Amino acid sequence: MRIAVLTISDSVSSGKQEDRSGPAVATRCKELGWQIVTSMVLRDDRSAIETVLKELAQGASADVILTTGGTGLGPRDVTPEATITVCERLIPGFSEHMRAQGAKKLPRAILSRAVAGIRGETIIINLPGSPRGAVDSLDAIAELLPHAVAVLHGARHDSEPS
Numbered sequence: 001m002r003i004a005v006l007t008i009s010d011s012v013s014s015g016k017q018e019d020r021s022g023p024a025v026a027t028r029c030k031e032l033g034w035q036i037v038t039s040m041v042l043r044d045d046r047s048a049i050e051t052v053l054k055e056l057a058q059g060a061s062a063d064v065i066l067t068t069g070g071t072g073l074g075p076r077d078v079t080p081e082a083t084i085t086v087c088e089r090l091i092p093g094f095s096e097h098m099r100a101q102g103a104k105k106l107p108r109a110i111l112s113r114a115v116a117g118i119r120g121e122t123i124i125i126n127l128p129g130s131p132r133g134a135v136d137s138l139d140a141i142a143e144l145l146p147h148a149v150a151v152l153h154g155a156r157h158d159s160e161p162s
Helices: 021-031 046-058 079-088 092-104 107-111 131-141 145-152
Strands: 002-008 035-040 064-068 115-118 122-127
Touching: 002 021, 002 046, 021 035, 021 064, 021 131, 035 131, 046 064, 046 079, 046 115, 046 122, 046 145, 079 092, 092 107, 092 115, 092 122, 092 131, 122 131, 122 145
Parallel strands: 002 035, 002 064, 064 122
Antiparallel strands: 115 122
């Protein structure tokens, strides 16, 4: 699978903090045998996030776009709203499962407002901003992603796993 990783953080984009979550997600994707096609940092700006998500999905260079950051309760946390705006269909099960699995380790995981959805033939998934939370959330759905991408690209959606 081809993966784009977007770190969304004012402090990282301004150089005040090091990006730890984007590289952690990229490393985990590589361990899973997935190809990182792009990795970038954006500030917490809804319009900018929407623009980049649209461009990546329309370019069809990535099967999955993983965002990290901007999913909390803070006033600048707008990643879910940007994602909902650009997605044509939502995949609520991914975000529900990530929160449920995360809450087993850290009760505050249920405060995540992360969403997942589809634009064209690209799946967009919001992950938390902490490196551990982002990787744990990805791990919660990692085995489902290849099948989801295959179905989105036209494979049969059989009831029995192959």
